[in-house]
Amino acid sequence: MSDKTDLTHEKSKIVNGMPASPGIGAGKPWIFPRKGASVQPEKISDNQTESEITHFNQAVEKIENQFRQMADEADDTEIKKIIESQLLVLHDPELHKSVIRKIKKEHFTAVFSIFDALNEYITMLESADAVWARERTIDIVSIRDQLVMAVQQKEQEEFQLDGSVVFAAELSPTEMISLSRSKISGIVLHKGGLTSHAVILAQSLGIPCVVGVNWSKLNPNQHEHVILDGDQGEVVFSPDSAMQKKIDERGIRQEKVRKEALKWAGLPSETKCGHKFTIRANVEFENELPRIKTHGADGVGLLRTETLLLRAKDFDVKEQIAFYKKVLASADNKPVIIRLFDAGGDKLLDNYETEANPFLGWRGVRMLLDEQKLLEQQVEAIVRVSADYKGEVKIMVPMISTLTEVDRMKDVVESVKEKLIKDGVITDVHIPFGIMVEVPAVAMMANEFAKKVDFFSIGTNDLTQYTLAVDRGNEKISKLFRPSHPAIWRMIKLIKEGADSASIPVSVCGEMASVSEYAACFIGMGINELSMTTNQIPMVKMALRKSELKNLEKLAEDVCSSGSVKETEEIFSNWKKQRV
Amino acid sequence: MITRKVTIQNEAGLHARPSSELVKTATMFESDFFIEMYGYRVNGKSILGIMTLAAEKGAEMELIVDGPDEEDAMEAISKLFNESFGNE
Numbered sequence: 001m002s003d004k005t006d007l008t009h010e011k012s013k014i015v016n017g018m019p020a021s022p023g024i025g026a027g028k029p030w031i032f033p034r035k036g037a038s039v040q041p042e043k044i045s046d047n048q049t050e051s052e053i054t055h056f057n058q059a060v061e062k063i064e065n066q067f068r069q070m071a072d073e074a075d076d077t078e079i080k081k082i083i084e085s086q087l088l089v090l091h092d093p094e095l096h097k098s099v100i101r102k103i104k105k106e107h108f109t110a111v112f113s114i115f116d117a118l119n120e121y122i123t124m125l126e127s128a129d130a131v132w133a134r135e136r137t138i139d140i141v142s143i144r145d146q147l148v149m150a151v152q153q154k155e156q157e158e159f160q161l162d163g164s165v166v167f168a169a170e171l172s173p174t175e176m177i178s179l180s181r182s183k184i185s186g187i188v189l190h191k192g193g194l195t196s197h198a199v200i201l202a203q204s205l206g207i208p209c210v211v212g213v214n215w216s217k218l219n220p221n222q223h224e225h226v227i228l229d230g231d232q233g234e235v236v237f238s239p240d241s242a243m244q245k246k247i248d249e250r251g252i253r254q255e256k257v258r259k260e261a262l263k264w265a266g267l268p269s270e271t272k273c274g275h276k277f278t279i280r281a282n283v284e285f286e287n288e289l290p291r292i293k294t295h296g297a298d299g300v301g302l303l304r305t306e307t308l309l310l311r312a313k314d315f316d317v318k319e320q321i322a323f324y325k326k327v328l329a330s331a332d333n334k335p336v337i338i339r340l341f342d343a344g345g346d347k348l349l350d351n352y353e354t355e356a357n358p359f360l361g362w363r364g365v366r367m368l369l370d371e372q373k374l375l376e377q378q379v380e381a382i383v384r385v386s387a388d389y390k391g392e393v394k395i396m397v398p399m400i401s402t403l404t405e406v407d408r409m410k411d412v413v414e415s416v417k418e419k420l421i422k423d424g425v426i427t428d429v430h431i432p433f434g435i436m437v438e439v440p441a442v443a444m445m446a447n448e449f450a451k452k453v454d455f456f457s458i459g460t461n462d463l464t465q466y467t468l469a470v471d472r473g474n475e476k477i478s479k480l481f482r483p484s485h486p487a488i489w490r491m492i493k494l495i496k497e498g499a500d501s502a503s504i505p506v507s508v509c510g511e512m513a514s515v516s517e518y519a520a521c522f523i524g525m526g527i528n529e530l531s532m533t534t535n536q537i538p539m540v541k542m543a544l545r546k547s548e549l550k551n552l553e554k555l556a557e558d559v560c561s562s563g564s565v566k567e568t569e570e571i572f573s574n575w576k577k578q579r580v
Numbered sequence: 581m582i583t584r585k586v587t588i589q590n591e592a593g594l595h596a597r598p599s600s601e602l603v604k605t606a607t608m609f610e611s612d613f614f615i616e617m618y619g620y621r622v623n624g625k626s627i628l629g630i631m632t633l634a635a636e637k638g639a640e641m642e643l644i645v646d647g648p649d650e651e652d653a654m655e656a657i658s659k660l661f662n663e664s665f666g667n668e
Contacts (some may be wrong), residue, residue: 132596
């Protein structure tokens with residue numbers, strides 16, 4: 001950590017954010033310019049108005065050409081749609097009238113007229129009640145800045161960007177696309193969640209990205225070199241040689257393992273001794289679908305629907321059916337487990353009142369049962385799709401904590417189904433009905449719940465958080481979030497025993513399933529179905545294929561009888577060592 | 581000039597995608613097109629204007645079309661509203 005060995009005058013610094021798009025990127029920091037504050041209300045004389053209007057028209061034409069070129073190069077329909085809507089803004093007749101009026105009547109420069117005219121809309125959108133309107137603001141801001149720069153004849157310095165790490169507060173989709181045309185090494189964002197357009201595009205463009213880093217006070221420009229790790233969510237400023245080495249090694253290792261593991265993707269899921277298991281994919285975005293096949297998943301073990309529903313904002317049945325069908329087509333006649341909308345009220349309602357404890361609050365099934373229309377529309381879409389893909393679709397309900405919720409949800413599914421049969425829309429179809437086990441109360445009474453449902457899926461993130469009473473988003477206590485805590489493993493054992501008592505299958509779809517040593521332990525416990533993010537599938541499959549069932553069983557036995565976190569962690573780390 | 585009253589039926593209101601559809605359709609016609617909502621009038625060919633309405637489900641608005649092809653235009657525009665912008 002010494003700055004003496006460092007050539008720059010700034011000290012090394014490590015900052016943690018949220019991992020958003022995998023891979024390691026390194027380079028010179030480059031701060032994305034927001035022109036906003038620097039435009040002054042300058043006046044022009046009468047005889048300059050015509051030339052200022054020409055400048056404006058040329059700027060529009062220039063940006064239009066850039067957009068059209070981007071659309072031509074993109075092979076993604078989502079990207080084309082985004083650009084199309086940006087073009088509508090660029091050619092907005094009222095915007096043009098307003099800019100020209102400001103130049104002609106008020107004698108402002110083209111730059112200020114553009115700036116002022118768009119800011120009027122930006123202010124209105126920022127204060128809109130509807131979330132979608134507020135979210136569009138960044139798109140309008142980006143058009144404003146592009147036009148301003150075009151009139152000022154300032155090129156976006158694309159050619160200098162190669163190899164640099166981009167720092168931005170947030171990015172619009174078109175900014176993201178245009179950045180990706182230069183060979184940038186990575187992106188660090190302050191705002192923008194994991195589901196923002198920018199992040200989704202970073203993932204599909206293969207650009208490492210970390211979000212949630214408030215970098216403005218860190219003066220990235222003062223540093224010569226920055227490294228970001230999109231797998232860990234780490235940003236390192238002016239790394240010293242030891243840090244650099246560590247990250248380089250980690251990068252090489254991650255890349256090597258990824259490549260090596262991919263070779264295992266297509267092989268059958270069975271241990272060295274021939275014991276069969278199943279690995280399915282956790283899927284949230286459409287662009288992940290091709291990886292179901294390339295990464296060797298046996299169908300989809302967890303289809304997250306909240307992003308789809310939130311982005312569409314209409315929970316309309318037709319759009320949902322289209323999405324589910326795409327997923328089923330990609331799953332190649334293998335099962336797809338659709339988890340009903342799993343989010344808190346904060347995601348759904350604009351006039352939502354903040355809860356003191358959102359994770360203990362109105363979310364998952366609790367919200368679904370109160371929002372009948374949303375629930376019925378989603379169930380209808382799922383039922384209609386399963387009529388076309390018989391035996392492949394399963395329904396999974398999140399955040400169950402009581403048996404009554406199970407009964408009520410089953411009633412909803414039945415009544416939706418009956419109505420559709422009565423209306424002649426579908427013929428009868430059996431849709432397996434399962435629940436997420438993520439609340440300790442359900443684990444404790446797993447045998448009772450098992451009598452009422454067709455399958456369990458263990459959501460380890462929430463189960464860990466609720467069992468250990470640790471909010472892992474809280475930095476002060478995040479060290480206490482330990483999936484290796486024996487209490488978690490004993491809880492999982494209870495769930496498995498409960499499921500066995502009614503002979504229903506159990507799977508694990510939380511993050512723990514994607515960690516090879518935990519996955520090994522699950523198989524050893526007799527939990528033969530795992531579901532994880534597609535990128536991790538080859539690695540886990542490789543580790544399990546190299547193992548003997550009897551060793552996995554021994555591992556599970558040791559872990560479940562362990563008396564402390566320390567002991568469990570030793571068991572896992574020994575197991576890893578033996579494997580290497 | 582012809583006018584017609586419509587109600588937004590989309591669950592999420594007249595959000596980004598329906599606004600784009602509306603502008604694209606309106607722009608195909610020569611006639612002027614305005615939307616009036618709660619005493620506030622915007623140019624229906626302006627995506628920015630429509631977005632600032634932030635019209636929610638159940639919002640009532642008056643469509644005003646004026647020009648040589650006003651009947652065809654009104655027909656095409658009303659159809660979008662009646663079919664909830666192709667969402668049903």
